[in-house]
Amino acid sequence: MAPVADNVGSAHRAWLDPLRTAYLASGLTLNELSSRVRFAKSKISELLRGVGLYPRWEIVFRLADELGMPNWPLYRLWSQAALETHKSSEWINGCIDRTTLTASHAAPPLEHRAFRELVENDYLLYAQVFLDDDQRDIAVADTFDRLWLTWNQALASHDTRRYAWNVLRTSVMARTPHRDGRPELGSAAFDTVALQTLATTADHMDQLTETLELFTAISRLPDRQLDVIVLRRLCGFPHESVSALLGTSLATVRSDERHATRFLESVIPPPTTEGTTP
Structure with a gap:
């Protein structure tokens, strides 16, 4: 099977990648799948590669049903991606209205x-x-x-x-x-507990500037170190909780935090105390 097209967005891939995985695991050929769901092989091939027009729900549903996938989470991801590809709510609802195949609200596994x-x-x-x-x-x-x-x-x-x-x-x-390829910690970060506390200090504006510099520096961290710093410093989680969330050892969390802290201190050194002798 050809790879997913480069222009397929992340919301589209959120349901397309699991569908492709389920198809590959099924062992079916495109010819076999086509005969079972009664859609042209070329249409199914386009859908599985993410090329052509955004697919209607009916064909996605039939493929998922044949491959044994739960259709309710698939429908929600499909409809969310449809909105992000500029499909209207009327178009999405019309896809459902034109077929008796609707997404059931089955419960996820326990x-x-x-x-x-x-x-x-x-x-x-x-x-x-x-x-x-x-x-x-x-x-x-x-x-x-x-x-x-x-x-x-x-x-x-x-x-x-x-x-x-x-x-x-x-x-x-x-x-x-x-x-520049790195995630921005935007205004939403100011809703964290740590920054709400910061806003009560007398020198709010000076610390605000320092905080924005810190956010920029944090964004430059390697992915794993960034996650540890966000969870530890901005969300306030203890080491044990970070370890459990990330599925990594406690020693790894502490090591990542040490390396990240050294980098941040090298970029934004702590302020010197006025009046101290060199």
Whole structure:
């Protein structure tokens, strides 16, 4: 199967990648799949590569149903991507109205529901550092929909928590503004507990400038170190909670924090005390 087209956006890939994975795991040929769902092989090939017009829900549903995928999270991701490709709500609703094949509200696996209850609030805090409220909620909801679609792969991975965190990070970073290839910690970061406390200080403007410089420096950290610093310094999580969220050892978290702190101090050295002798 040919790779996904380069111009396919992240929201589109959020449901397309799991669909491609399910197809490859099925062992079916395109000819076999075409005869089962009664759509032309060329149409299915285009859909699986993300080329041509954005697909209507009917064909996505039929493919997912044949491949044994849960259709409710797939529908939510499909409709979200449709909006981001500038399809109207009328078009999306029309796709459903024109067919009797609708998305059922089946419940996710019990383990998935338990995992979501355990980590959802923490995921929202992390996403809040990069995104406004609406984008934060969409990114985290997309994360759990993608996990639902790939839950078997998550359970079979080396560490389900690490697998889930990578899905969250992908969802958040896809919606985060970037500059020079690095994520920007924008105004949403000022909603964190640490910065709300900062705003009560008397020298607010000076510290505000220092904070913006710090955000720029944090954005330059390698991905893993950036996540550790965001979770530790901006979200206020203890080392043990960061380790659990990332699915990495406590020693790795502490090592990443040390390296990140050294870099940040080299970029933004602590202020010198006036009146001290050299």
